[in-house]
Amino acid sequence: MKAIHKTLIALGVAASVAGLSTAIAGDDAFTKPSISAKAMADALHLVMDSDRTIYTRKIVNRLVKKEKVIKASEHFEDDKALVLPAQMFRFGSELVAKRAEKLDDVNFSYSLQSLWPINAQNAPKTDVEKEGLKFIAENKGENYYAEETLGGKSYFTAIYADVGVAPVCVSCHNDHKDTPKRDFKLGDVMGGVVIRIPMDG
Amino acid sequence: MFASSDKTVFMPGPMTGGHHQIGVACASCHTDALGGSDVLQESCISCHGEDRKKPFDSHPRSKFTDPRNADQLQNIDALMCVTCHTEHQPEMTGDNGLTQPADFCIHCHSDIGKDRPSHQGMEFNTCNAAGCHNFHNNRALYTDFLLKHQGEPDLLEQPVLPQREFASVLGELIDYPADRYPIEQLTATQADAPNDINVETSVHNDWWETAHARSGVNCSACHEVMPEDGDKPVWVEQPTHQVCAQCHSLEVERFQRGKHGMRLAANLPPMTPADARLPMRAEAAHTELGCTSCHQAHRFDVQSAAVDSCLECHSDKHSLAYKQSPHFKLWEKELRGEGEPGSGVSCASCHLPRVSFDVNDWMSRVMVDHNQNATLSPNEKMIRPACMHCHGLGFTLDALADEALVQGNFQGLPAIHVESMELAEADHKRAERERTLSEEH
Numbered sequence: 001m002k003a004i005h006k007t008l009i010a011l012g013v014a015a016s017v018a019g020l021s022t023a024i025a026g027d028d029a030f031t032k033p034s035i036s037a038k039a040m041a042d043a044l045h046l047v048m049d050s051d052r053t054i055y056t057r058k059i060v061n062r063l064v065k066k067e068k069v070i071k072a073s074e075h076f077e078d079d080k081a082l083v084l085p086a087q088m089f090r091f092g093s094e095l096v097a098k099r100a101e102k103l104d105d106v107n108f109s110y111s112l113q114s115l116w117p118i119n120a121q122n123a124p125k126t127d128v129e130k131e132g133l134k135f136i137a138e139n140k141g142e143n144y145y146a147e148e149t150l151g152g153k154s155y156f157t158a159i160y161a162d163v164g165v166a167p168v169c170v171s172c173h174n175d176h177k178d179t180p181k182r183d184f185k186l187g188d189v190m191g192g193v194v195i196r197i198p199m200d201g
Numbered sequence: 202m203f204a205s206s207d208k209t210v211f212m213p214g215p216m217t218g219g220h221h222q223i224g225v226a227c228a229s230c231h232t233d234a235l236g237g238s239d240v241l242q243e244s245c246i247s248c249h250g251e252d253r254k255k256p257f258d259s260h261p262r263s264k265f266t267d268p269r270n271a272d273q274l275q276n277i278d279a280l281m282c283v284t285c286h287t288e289h290q291p292e293m294t295g296d297n298g299l300t301q302p303a304d305f306c307i308h309c310h311s312d313i314g315k316d317r318p319s320h321q322g323m324e325f326n327t328c329n330a331a332g333c334h335n336f337h338n339n340r341a342l343y344t345d346f347l348l349k350h351q352g353e354p355d356l357l358e359q360p361v362l363p364q365r366e367f368a369s370v371l372g373e374l375i376d377y378p379a380d381r382y383p384i385e386q387l388t389a390t391q392a393d394a395p396n397d398i399n400v401e402t403s404v405h406n407d408w409w410e411t412a413h414a415r416s417g418v419n420c421s422a423c424h425e426v427m428p429e430d431g432d433k434p435v436w437v438e439q440p441t442h443q444v445c446a447q448c449h450s451l452e453v454e455r456f457q458r459g460k461h462g463m464r465l466a467a468n469l470p471p472m473t474p475a476d477a478r479l480p481m482r483a484e485a486a487h488t489e490l491g492c493t494s495c496h497q498a499h500r501f502d503v504q505s506a507a508v509d510s511c512l513e514c515h516s517d518k519h520s521l522a523y524k525q526s527p528h529f530k531l532w533e534k535e536l537r538g539e540g541e542p543g544s545g546v547s548c549a550s551c552h553l554p555r556v557s558f559d560v561n562d563w564m565s566r567v568m569v570d571h572n573q574n575a576t577l578s579p580n581e582k583m584i585r586p587a588c589m590h591c592h593g594l595g596f597t598l599d600a601l602a603d604e605a606l607v608q609g610n611f612q613g614l615p616a617i618h619v620e621s622m623e624l625a626e627a628d629h630k631r632a633e634r635e636r637t638l639s640e641e642h
């Protein structure tokens with residue numbers, strides 16, 4: 001039960017973003033385990049995916065494709081441009097990792113991966129990642145859940161489809177010099193969000 | 202032995218060139234006698250932390266904390282600085298303090314030939330050595346940057362260095378004591394040294410002919426110092442770097458990050474050339490390094506600080522060759538008033554370059570980076586802050602990779618060619634072909 005207890009507290013991160021009531025320290029109702037790792041991962045993903053969609057559509061697609069006032073670039077500092085949606089997502093995930101290191105009760109990690117990655121380091125690595133990314137690409141609308149052991153620790157791993165929600169997603173990926181796939185269409189599954197929650201101390 | 206403040210007797214082995222100056226202060230790194238690698242890691246980051254972030258580091262810690270990298274970390278623990286930079290191990294320490302075999306990239310990038318066909322067959326000990334990649338700082342080496350600077354001439358059309366911006370931003374510096382020292386030209390008679398202080402005429406003239414008097418900085422601004430346990434300022438004959446930091450805090454902070462000032466940062470007596478590992482002039486052996494050792498007090502001549510001060514101590518091959526170099530000819534020309542400001546190239550132009558620094562969240566200014574390490578080890582770190590103001594990227598890569606040319610202070614042309622530019626161009630063409638093919642389908 002210890003693992004689930006941890007995950008409940010970790011939900012606080014998502015809950016505060018999602019506008020749910022936050023936990024009151026010491027109140028049993030808030031610290032008693034009552035949520036599954038799957039439900040927590042689903043909630044986290046809902047927040048991530050919504051923020052990601054908004055950034056891609058209302059910031060990047062609007063300003064780059066529609067208003068044509070600014071570029072988005074992976075070298076955003078040198079090019080004085082918007083950060084790419086994938087970078088926005090990764091920077092958030094890196095900040096979460098850094099902040100979570102200092103919080104005893106919060107422990108999860110997430111990343112954006114693809115079977116067709118522009119950066120080869122974002123290709124699936126573990127067996128669960130490989131199988132999960134294939135599954136979500138072939139079964140549109142379904143998520144993939146599994147347990148896996150990495151570096152001697154066991155994790156609940158959830159994988160969600162990442163869909164091309166705006167024309168910029170598709171055009172940039174099809175055009176990038178390092179892309180292994182140049183025929184993405186709007187609405188295609190282009191990759192997946194992998195969320196990991198540790199199952200033991 | 203245990204009670205003595207000098208604990209060097211316990212040192213397990215000589216230190217690297219980067220740290221030997223602070224070797225007597227074990228506690229600079231070993232902050233907790235019982236601490237393990239986590240304690241050491243914190244010490245590394247307390248000095249090197251700002252360089253270990255993007256965009257200055259291509260492999261920041263944040264890249265590796267994800268559990269999906271756990272298997273790779275078992276091969277090479279990239280979360281810990283000491284994995285690749287172990288101290289006290291001179292027999293296995295290579296360039297830039299590296300204590301891993303030179304082919305360490307293979308641990309994570311073994312299948313690079315698949316993603317980059319141009320890299321097929323390359324040996325992994327050449328990633329760094331060929332002048333193409335660094336583990337940390339690749340700001341001037343990444344593919345799109347190489348592409349952006351394709352075809353540049355060896356010498357750019359307008360080779361000129363940026364100018365400092367301290368004077369122009371004074372009014373915006375919140376901490377500047379402008380109420381006591383309004384920014385206005387002081388006259389010779391306004392000097393406020395107390396009457397019982399004997400001020401030599403040359404000192405007085407040096408002050409009022411130069412920038413401090415021009416900007417309202419009176420004698421008391423530097424010489425009146427508040428004692429730690431007092432409430433009344435007292436006159437101090439030789440103010441320390443802390444006094445300079447009242448207005449030039451960024452400069453002093455950066456100075457203390459480099460080899461010239463790092464002993465001050467560790468609360469040790471100042472560095473002297475006698476303690477250096479590079480060849481130095483014997484006459485200068487006991488010069489104590491602080492602000493005024495290079496910027497002579499009262500005159501604070503930035504031109505002599507940019508060349509003469511350096512050569513008073515440094516006597517290695519590269520330094521001694523400077524005055525025969527084309528860079529020095531340009532420097533002389535600028536000093537004679539024949540070259541435009543910024544067209545001369547001094548020692549400082551490359552080793553203490555003028556770069557844009559963030560003063561705070563809303564302002565940056567061009568200032569001299571007094572951390573002379575920031576552009577060295579490896580020397581590709583110099584490309585953007587210094588070389589590229591005047592030279593094309595391709596030429597720069599070649600010149601910096603040519604050790605003999607560097608030693609001779611850039612007299613002549615590079616005899617070495619780094620293939621990065623061609624590889625980037627070839628990769629670009631490959632992508633173009635792929636795009637065309639996919640459009641045709």
